[in-house]
Amino acid sequence: MFILIAYDVATSDKAGARRLRRVARACQDYGQRVQNSVFECHVDAHQWTLLRDRL
Incomplete structure (x- = not known):
């Protein structure tokens, strides 16, 4: 499957940068x-589950 990931993380403090x-x-x-x-990602269902868990 092809997924597109876009994110916005506040980096006003050290925790945000990390x-x-x-x-x-x-x-x-x-x-x-x-x-x-x-990011553009081409992953299978198992990889998608692993990535989602990391995020």
């Missing part, structure tokens, strides 16, 4: 970055 890096890393493990906060 959360932004964690989300970006999880998305990069399963897809390709097309913009700063947008």
Whole structure:
């Protein structure tokens, strides 16, 4: 399945910056970055479940 992930994480504090890096890393493990906060992912049902759990 093809999924598009777009996110917006507040980075006004250290916790927000850490959360932004964690989300970006999880998305990069399963897809390709097309913009700063947008990823295209081609995953099967099992991979989608794993990615969703990480997010």
